[in-house]
Each structure stands twice: as C-alpha cells, then as structure tokens.
Amino acid sequence: MEIIEILFTASFWAAAIRIASPLIFATLGELICERAGVLNLGIEGIMVAGAFAGWMAVYSGTGLWTGVCVAMLVGMAFGLLHSILTVPFGLSQHVVGLGVTLLATSSTYYAYRLALPEVTSPPKIEAFQPFEIPLLSDLPLVGPALFSQTPFTYLAFALAVVVSVVLYRTPLGLAVRAAGENPAAVAAQGLSVSAIRMGAVVVGSGFMAVGGAFLTMSAFDSFFFEMVNGRGWICIALVVFGSWRPGKALLGAVLFAAFDALQIRVQQTGFGADIPYQIFLMMPYVLSIVALVVMSRRAEVPAALMVPFNKGER
Amino acid sequence: MEKKPVEALRLNEITKRFGELIANDAVSFSVSQGEVVALLGENGAGKTTLMNILFGQYTADSGTVSVFGQTLPPGNSRAALEAGVGMVHQHFTLADNLTVQENITLGVNPLFSASLGKAAARARIVELSERFQLSVLPEARVANLSVGERQRVEILKALYRDVRVLILDEPTAVLTPQETDDLFATLRQATANGLSIIFISHKLHEVMEIADRVVVLRHGKLTGGARTKDTDKHALAAMMMGTETTPPDIATTSPGKTLIYLQNVTTPDIGNAPGLKSVSLALRSAQIIGLAGVSGNGQTAMAELIAGMRIPSEGRIILRGETVAAWSPRTAVQSGIARIPEDRHKTGTISDFDLTENAILERYTSSTFSRNGWLNWRAARGFADEIIEKYDVRCPGADTTIRLLSGGNMQKLILGRVLEADPQIILANQPVRGLDIGAVNYVHGQLLAARDRGAAVLLISEDLDEIMALSDVIHVIADGRLSPGFERGSMSPAELGIWMAGQGFDEAVVHAT
Numbered sequence: 008m009e010i011i012e013i014l015f016t017a018s019f020w021a022a023a024i025r026i027a028s029p030l031i032f033a034t035l036g037e038l039i040c041e042r043a044g045v046l047n048l049g050i051e052g053i054m055v056a057g058a059f060a061g062w063m064a065v066y067s068g069t070g071l072w073t074g075v076c077v078a079m080l081v082g083m084a085f086g087l088l089h090s091i092l093t094v095p096f097g098l099s100q101h102v103v104g105l106g107v108t109l110l111a112t113s114s115t116y117y118a119y120r121l122a123l124p125e126v127t128s129p130p131k132i133e134a135f136q137p138f139e140i141p142l143l144s145d146l147p148l149v150g151p152a153l154f155s156q157t158p159f160t161y162l163a164f165a166l167a168v169v170v171s172v173v174l175y176r177t178p179l180g181l182a183v184r185a186a187g188e189n190p191a192a193v194a195a196q197g198l199s200v201s202a203i204r205m206g207a208v209v210v211g212s213g214f215m216a217v218g219g220a221f222l223t224m225s226a227f228d229s230f231f232f233e234m235v236n237g238r239g240w241i242c243i244a245l246v247v248f249g250s251w252r253p254g255k256a257l258l259g260a261v262l263f264a265a266f267d268a269l270q271i272r273v274q275q276t277g278f279g280a281d282i283p284y285q286i287f288l289m290m291p292y293v294l295s296i297v298a299l300v301v302m303s304r305r306a307e308v309p310a311a312l313m314v315p316f317n318k319g320e321r
Numbered sequence: 322m323e324k325k326p327v328e329a330l331r332l333n334e335i336t337k338r339f340g341e342l343i344a345n346d347a348v349s350f351s352v353s354q355g356e357v358v359a360l361l362g363e364n365g366a367g368k369t370t371l372m373n374i375l376f377g378q379y380t381a382d383s384g385t386v387s388v389f390g391q392t393l394p395p396g397n398s399r400a401a402l403e404a405g406v407g408m409v410h411q412h413f414t415l416a417d418n419l420t421v422q423e424n425i426t427l428g429v430n431p432l433f434s435a436s437l438g439k440a441a442a443r444a445r446i447v448e449l450s451e452r453f454q455l456s457v458l459p460e461a462r463v464a465n466l467s468v469g470e471r472q473r474v475e476i477l478k479a480l481y482r483d484v485r486v487l488i489l490d491e492p493t494a495v496l497t498p499q500e501t502d503d504l505f506a507t508l509r510q511a512t513a514n515g516l517s518i519i520f521i522s523h524k525l526h527e528v529m530e531i532a533d534r535v536v537v538l539r540h541g542k543l544t545g546g547a548r549t550k551d552t553d554k555h556a557l558a559a560m561m562m563g564t565e566t567t568p569p570d571i572a573t574t575s576p577g578k579t580l581i582y583l584q585n586v587t588t589p590d591i592g593n594a595p596g597l598k599s600v601s602l603a604l605r606s607a608q609i610i611g612l613a614g615v616s617g618n619g620q621t622a623m624a625e626l627i628a629g630m631r632i633p634s635e636g637r638i639i640l641r642g643e644t645v646a647a648w649s650p651r652t653a654v655q656s657g658i659a660r661i662p663e664d665r666h667k668t669g670t671i672s673d674f675d676l677t678e679n680a681i682l683e684r685y686t687s688s689t690f691s692r693n694g695w696l697n698w699r700a701a702r703g704f705a706d707e708i709i710e711k712y713d714v715r716c717p718g719a720d721t722t723i724r725l726l727s728g729g730n731m732q733k734l735i736l737g738r739v740l741e742a743d744p745q746i747i748l749a750n751q752p753v754r755g756l757d758i759g760a761v762n763y764v765h766g767q768l769l770a771a772r773d774r775g776a777a778v779l780l781i782s783e784d785l786d787e788i789m790a791l792s793d794v795i796h797v798i799a800d801g802r803l804s805p806g807f808e809r810g811s812m813s814p815a816e817l818g819i820w821m822a823g824q825g826f827d828e829a830v831v832h833a834t
Contacts, residue, residue: 178430178437181419185427188416194378195414196428196478197399307418 009276010269019268020152024160027264029054029221031163033242034249034256035170036082036214041246042174043207044187044311048104049089050215051239052111053082057216059115062223062230063122065132075159075220082216083209085111090208094201097315108239116232134228135159159225164257166214171253183207187309190316200316215239244295248302251309262298266291326353328390329517330375330406330486335384337370339725342717344370346541347384352486357508357518359528359549361561362538362757366727368521369411371538372488375519376408377401388486407479411490411521413471415463422446422459425478449480453507469500476507486517493527494754497615505531523757525554537561558758571769573809576793577606579642580746580777581627581658586636588622595801596622599636602796602803604746604777609768610806611792612781614821619801620781621663624750627779628660629653654683659744661735663751663781665728669735672724676716677705679723680738708737713763729760736767747771750781765791785814799823 013019033054040047061078065071085107092103123129135157144154174180182203185193190200218238223230241263249256270287273279279287331351337344344367352358362368373379375386380396387393388404415424426442446459455473463471472492479487489508493501508518508531522528528535529549537545537560545560581604588596594617604610614620625631626638629650638645640656662669670679681690681701690701705719712733716726723731732752739747749768753761768791772778782788788795795812797804797820804820819825 176437178426178428178434179432181423181427181437182432185416185419185423188418189414191410191412192414192416192424192427194398195376195408195410197377197402198428198432310417 009278010273013269013272013276015148017148017151019272020148020265021155022268022271023261023265024153024156025226025264026267027261028156028160028163029218029226030238030242030245030260030264031167031257032218032221033215033239034218034245034260035166035253036211036218037242038246038249038251038253038256039170039174039183039211039214040208041312042187042251042309043183043204043211044190044309044314044316045090045093045204045208046100046104046243046313047086047089047107047208047211047215048101048243049085049107049111049212050104050242051235051237052108052115053085053212053215054219054222054235054239056085056111056115057082057219058223058234059119059219059230060216061220062132063118065224066130071133071135071224074224075217078216078220079213082219083213085216086209086212087205089212090205093315094204094208097317100313119230129229129231131228132224134223135225157225159221163221167253167257174253184309187311190311190314194316204316215242218242241295244299248295248299250302250307259298259302263291263295266294326356328352329354329356329388330519331387332371332375333385333387335371335374335386336382337367337374337379338382339370340717340721342721342725343541345374345381348538348541348543349384350536350543350546352517352519354485354517355512355515356534357512357520357532359520359522359532359535360538361522361525361528361535361557366538366757367541368538369490369727372408372490372519372521375401376406376488402482405483405485406488407482407484407486408488409472409475409479409490409492411494413475415471415474417462417464419463420459421457421461421463421466421474421477424463424474425459425481429482445481446477449477453477453480453510454503455480455507468495469497472496472500472504476504480511484516486519487511488519488521490521491523492520493522493524501527525557525758528557529554561757561759571790572773573793574607574773576608577775579603579605580640582639583626583633584637584639586626586633586638588626588631589634590801591621591625594621595619596634597626597803598801600801600803601636604779606745606777607772607775608793609772609778609780609791611788611795612779612798613785613788613795613817614783614798616783618821619798620750622801623779623798624660624663624748624781627653627658627746627748628662629658657745658748659683659739659742659746660748661732661739661750661752663754665731665735666724670723670731673722675722676709676714676719676726676734677701679734680705680708680719683738684742704741708734708741711741712737712767729756732756732760732764736764740767740771743774744771745776747776747778748781749778751783752780753782753784753787761787785817789814789817797821799826802826 033050037047037050057078060081061074064077065074069077089103089107092098093100137155138158140154144150174184182193182198186200186203193200193203219235222234245256245259245263248259270290274284274287329352333349335345335348348371360368370379374381377393377396377398377400385392388406391404393404394400422443425446426437430438443459450456455477457470457473463474492504496504512518520532532549534548535546535557536543539561583600583602585599585601586597587599590596597619612620612623622631626633629648629652632648638648666672671682681704685691685696690697702719708714709716709719714730714733716730753764756764768778780788780791793809794806795817796806797817799821800823804825
C-alpha cells in the first residue's frame with residue numbers, strides 16, 4: 008500500500024513538522040488567552056499581521072531574529088487592543104475578536120500597499136535555513152524529520168515546554184489558570200484579575216503573530232495575501248482538541264499537520280489520481296472535526312472562559 | 322486591673338450606595354484582638370456589603386477602615402490581605418478545577434518568582450490543618466470536596482496568610498450541625514491565639530454561642546449592640562427586627578381531596594445524588610407535607626419531578642385522578658403547580674432582568690400579560706408593583722435589576738409571583754434558606770395562609786425545626802426512599818433522625834408484608 012510507504016519516508020515527517028510549527032506558536036498563544044478566561048478570535052488577523060511584519064522587517068534590512076521580535080511586538084499591540092476592550096470594558100469577546108481579525112487583516116494589506124506600491128509580485132527575503140543538529144540529525148528517519156529543521160521550528164517546540172512549565176510550575180501560571188477558572192478567587196487573594204487577563208492576552212497574541220511570521224520567514228520566503236488561510240481558526244480548534252493543555256495541543260498540531268502532509272502525497276499516487284483532489288484537501292479538516300468530537304467530550308473547559316469579571320459588582 | 326484590649330479593627334463612618342439603594346449609611350464599629358463580634362441584621366440590611374468594603378472588594382463612597390491603627394487604602398484587597406484581613410465569603414471563592422493547595426497558595430508568592438515552592442507549602446498546609454483540626458488533603462481537587470471541606474479550605478486560605486482579622490460571612494448556612502460544632506472548636510482555638518473574628522449569621526443560637534459581642538445593622542444603619550452575656554436571643558431578635566417577633570400560629574385543618582398522586586415512582590440518579598426509588602406520595606388540598614432528610618438524599622429528584630423537569634422511569638403521576646401522559650415544566654405550570662425553587666439565583670430569577678420582567682417570567686404568555694404576541698407592559702408593571710407593595714420587597718422600584726436585591730427581597734418577589742397566581746399545588750424547596758427571622762416568619766406565614774386557602778404544599782427542607790413547625794404530615798427521604806407519613810407531633814426529632822440516617826426503612830417493609 009502506497010500510503011503506508013509514505014508514512015515511512017523522512018520527507019513526509021519533515022513536512023509534517025514544518026507545517027505544524029506555525030500552528031504550535033499560534034495554538035500556544037490562544038491557549039494562554041483561554042486559560043486566563045479570554046477567547047481571542049483575533050488570532051486569524053494577528054497571524055496575518057505577524058506574517059507581514061516579520062517579513063517586512065527583514066526585507067527592510069533587519070536580522071531574522073529581529074524580524075521575529077517585530078512580529079511579536081505587532082501581535083502584542085493588537086492583543087493590547089483586544090484585551091482593553093474585553094477585560095476592563097467587558098465587551099463581547101466574539102465581537103471584539105472578529106473585529107480585531109478584520110482590523111489586523113485589512114490594515115496589513117493597507118500597509119503592504121503603502122510599503123510596496125509598485126510591485127506586481129512580492130519580493131523574497133533570505134529566510135531561515137535548516138540547521139542540522141549534530142549527531143541527532145544522523146539518526147535514520149527521525150534525524151532528517153525532526154533534527155534537520157530551521158531554528159524557528161526548534162523554537163516552537165521549546166516554547167511548548169516553556170509554556171507548560173510556566174503554567175503548571177510557577178505562581179504566575181497558577182494565577183493565570185485561576186483567572187480562567189474563578190476570577191473571584193483571584194480577586195479574593197488580592198491579585199488583579201484585569202492585569203492577569205490583559206497580560207495573558209497580550210503575550211498570547213504575541214505568540215500568534217510569531218506563528219504568522221513563521222509562514223513568511225521559514226516555511227516560505229515571501230508574503231502573499233491569503234497565506235494564513237484559516238490556520239488561526241484551526242488553532243482555536245486545536246486548543247479544544249488539546250483540552251487546554253500545552254502538551255496535548257502540540258500533539259494535535261502535529262497530527263493535523265501530518266494529515267495535511269499526507270493528503271498532498273496521496274494525491275500524487277496512482278490511487279489518488281482517480282479521486283477528485285478536493286476530497287484530499289478536505290481530509291485534514293474532516294479528520295480534525297472527528298478528532299475534536301471524540302476528544303472534546305472529556306475536555307475540561309476553563310470554567311470562567313468568556314465570563315467577564317467586574318470588581319465590586321453584585 | 323484588667324488590661325485594656327488592643328483594637329484590631331475600626332470601621333469609621335462607612336457609606337456605600339448601589340444606584341439609589343443605600344446599602345451602608347455611616348456605619349462605625351470596632352473589634353478588639355481575640356474578640357468575636359457577630360454582625361446581625363435582616364436580609365438587605367447591608368452586612369455583606371459592609372464586609373466587602375472592609376475586605377477591599379467594594380470601594381466605599383465615604384469612610385475609612387483601619388487595621389491595628391493603620392488606615393487601609395480603599396478598594397484594595399491586596400492591602401487588606403497584607404494588613405492581615407481575611408474573608409470567607411458566603412459564596413466560596415475557590416477555583417473548582419484546581420487543587421486545594423493551588424487555591425491556598427494562589428497569589429501568596431510574588432507572581433514572577435520561579436517556583437511554586439510546592440513541598441514547603443504543602444508542609445505548612447498540613448501543619449495548619451492539624452493545629453486547627455481542619456482536615457483536608459492538599460492534593461484534592463476542590464470540585465471533589467463537600468461543602469464543609471470547601472469551607473475548611475477557605476479558612477485555611479486565610480490562616481495560611483497569617484490573618485489577624487477574619488471575616489466569616491454566614492459560615493454555618495451550608496454546614497451540618499456536626500460540622501458547625503467542628504467549626505466553632507476551630508474558631509475558639511484561633512481566638513485563643515489572638516485572632517479577631519467578625520461573624521455574620523442569621524442563626525441567633527449560634528451567635529449566642531460563639532460571639533462575645535453583637536452589633537446590629539438595620540436598613541444599612543448601625544442600630545444597636547450588646548455583649549452576649551448581657552442579652553438573650555429574644556432581645557437580639559427584637560433589636561434586629563425593630564419589633565418583637567412571633568412565629569406563626571398554626572391551626573389544624575382537615576385535608577381535602579388528593580390533587581396529585583405519585584404511584585411507585587422511580588427516577589434515575591442525578592450524578593452522585595440518588596433518584597427516587599419506588600416512591601408513593603399523595604399531595605392533598607389544604608395540607609402541608611414536609612419532606613425531611615439530609616441533603617443529597619433524593620430531594621432534588623423529588624423537586625424536579627414535581628416541577629416537571631424530570632419524568633419517572635417507572636411508576637405513574639396521577640393528577641386529579643387522571644394519569645399524566647406527557648409531563649413537562651409547562652404542563653406542570655398549567656396544572657396549577659407553582660414552585661419556589663431551591664436556588665433563587667440560578668433557577669428562580671434571571672439576574673440581569675428587572676423586577677417587572679422577573680415577576681411575569683412564568684406567566685408572560687397568559688392573557689393578562691400578553692395579547693396577540695405583544696407584551697402588556699402596563700399590566701406587568703402593575704403586577705410587579707403589587708407584589709412589591711404586598712410582599713414588602715425592599716427595592717428602589719420595579720425597574721431595578723434583580724441581582725441588586727438581597728436574597729431575602731429576591732425570595733419575597735418569588736413568593737409573591739408564586740402566590741399571586743393562586744396556585745393549587747405549591748412546591749417550596751428550601752424556601753427560607755439564608756433568610757433572617759423576619760423573612761422566615763413571613764414566608765412561613767404565607768405558606769400557611771396558602772394551605773388554609775386550600776392549596777397543597779410540599780415543603781422540602783434540611784432544617785428539621787422548620788419541617789416540624791410547619792408540616793401537617795412529615796415524610797423522611799433517605800437514599801431516594803420515602804418513609805411512611807408521620808402526623809404532626811407524633812415523632813420526636815430524635816426518632817426522625819433515625820429515619821434520616823437511613824434506618825427503619827427495611828423494618829417498615831417487614832411490617833408491611
């Protein structure tokens with residue numbers, strides 16, 4: 008069976024990990040927001056803004072890592088806007104989130120036209136190059152798949168570990184989790200629910216933008232309209248799939264990416280040629296819906312997700 | 322010479338308004354070190370508001386709070402905590418999905434420190450829980466704890482922070498008598514170590530037992546105070562109410578025809594709580610049936626069954642002689658069943674609706690309040706005003722959002738809504754939970770009046786005194802099984818207690834066969 012053969016090629020797994028990386032950043036960002044009790048539907052637009060900002064920074068002459076930082080800062084700015092509207096003002100998180108997505112997307116395209124008024128095809132940058140980790144990259148199958156990626160990909164996996172440690176092993180993480188479970192408990196212990204939630208949304212939005220920047224700075228080397236293409240919405244589903252836990256969410260991102268990498272390859276097989284290609288394009292989404300339905304039955308939703316908290320109200 | 326006690330806490334001229342409602346009006350009092358002061362008052366007198374100001378959760382419009390001589394910045398819980406003020410709220414402030422230890426240590430360490438110091442924290446929690454006899458496992462998830470255990474966590478939370486003034490807002494409202502005794506033992510030990518306590522309760526015998534001194538709030542104003550050794554329950558009740566109160570007189574009535582009959586009804590379990598197990602019960606006109614029992618023994622199943630929210634898996638519901646085919650909340654309401662729900666916040670009212678909207682909540686489709694699909698606001702508003710007037714609902718007006726009302730006033734609105742419809746069957750589930758004596762007597766009086774008008778009343782309560790005072794016939798429910806009916810005065814509390822503990826059922830079956 009050709010599909011089985013594909014599963015044992017290093018190039019398939021290398022592609023899966025590469026496709027998963029931007030999802031990991033953005034999913035972790037969304038996870039932090041939701042753990043603090045704020046649903047951030049600005050994710051799709053913030054990823055677009057991050058993709059553009061990082062790429063534009065590098066195109067204007069900064070280093071690659073500086074570009075990543077610029078993307079993060081732009082994401083944090085949109086996060087700040089989102090959190091001011093949803094946390095102290097307590098506005099509908101759905102409306103604000105979709106508004107931020109529209110604003111970030113359109114202002115990105117506007118900025119693109121301002122910056123490059125004359126170009127017909129977007130210029131390329133010198134993107135991140137694969138870095139082979141000594142020894143580990145020599146391993147069969149796993150080596151080329153996991154340890155011959157760009158440093159940006161390694162950062163994604165490292166970030167998952169960091170987020171997990173901070174959430175579960177530090178007072179800050181405890182406060183963030185408690186803010187998403189019962190803000191009154193946080194306030195009763197003398198902490199500011201607003202500060203914690205706003206901080207989580209700002210940092211989380213920064214990670215989303217970094218996820219976007221991965222697309223223009225590591226996966227490709229240029230910026231196109233529609234390049235985020237719904238990845239933000241997938242990340243929101245991945246948070247649910249991961250039951251609001253960083254480790255499981257990372258696993259979900261890799262799984263989704265693997266389906267995506269698989270469908271491209273199956274299209275090119277003899278068996279795939281007889282079937283309309285749209286079926287294959289659809290498969291990752293269908294499978295994620297199925298996985299979501301199965302997994303989310305046991306999911307532990309943060310109890311105060313989308314519940315605004317106003318001190319002194321009864 | 323007696324040493325002059327150290328002043329631990331002083332409230333100075335505290336005033337707080339919610340919209341047009343004056344919750345606190347220039348309230349001042351102080352608490353000495355090691356003293357237990359009980360704060361008494363009717364519902365809506367402003368007790369909880371005052372304590373929330375003291376703890377920095379509300380900001381007072383004017384007035385100051387000082388702890389051991391140091392004035393606290395207003396509206397700052399962190400400053401209150403650091404000054405040594407701790408508060409156990411009536412509605413616990415615990416995060417269910419976190420562990421006991423996580424709840425206790427939340428916010429204790431600086432947020433940006435690298436580690437939670439789990440081992441040291443655990444040792445301290447274990448030490449404190451042993452010293453104050455507050456046994457609870459640090460690793461347990463709060464969601465899995467009983468109400469009594471959750472309260473222990475709340476108290477541990479305060480003790481963990483070396484609290485010097487502890488506010489307890491109706492701490493015994495949710496406890497069994499045994500748990501209350503344990504709590505009092507803990508509190509005595511803590512005061513012996515110099516802790517000052519402000520104790521808010523409606524239960525006068527508890528106040529007499531635990532407090533050194535009592536201060537009384539009425540309509541937001543401080544109206545009196547006394548040392549407990551110089552006063553008695555009767556005098557306190559009078560101070561609280563402004564008048565002497567008497568429990569309602571109970572005349573016996575002869576019950577009329579059976580309005581609703583449950584025949585061998587079995588319902589599925591609700592989570593950990595048992596469903597009904599082959600229960601037969603008749604509700605008759607002009608009779609109050611009391612359902613006694615320890616909470617979580619099938620009371621919820623019974624209440625939901627009568628309210629139409631649950632259908633029997635076995636057995637039949639016979640309504641005025643006819644077997645009911647389709648049973649739903651709507652058919653229940655249409656059959657003249659009115660309910661006073663157990664949880665007035667969750668299932669009794671919609672908290673962001675105003676009083677008018679809440680008043681017509683169950684009857685907005687009736688011809689009185691709507692015609693051709695249009696609401697008749699004039700009639701609705703009139704109805705709400707009538708309830709406010711007749712049932713003494715204290716509020717600025719019918720357009721007040723209901724969540725701004727105190728529990729007692731909310732309950733009065735519900736009571737008015739139920740009784741004004743002149744129902745034939747009344748389901749009263751914990752109708753006086755958390756209410757003060759004045760409101761309790763009022764609600765009881767209204768239930769008795771409804772009975773005398775010919776209504777069948779099913780009274781569900783965990784308070785045996787209430788059951789015994791009001792019921793014409795008492796049934797005990799234990800693990801979903803129903804005891805035989807006991808006529809008023811035929812059983813002592815101790816005898817009922819044996820049934821409540823689940824004994825007697827098997828023997829009764831033996832006798833029956």
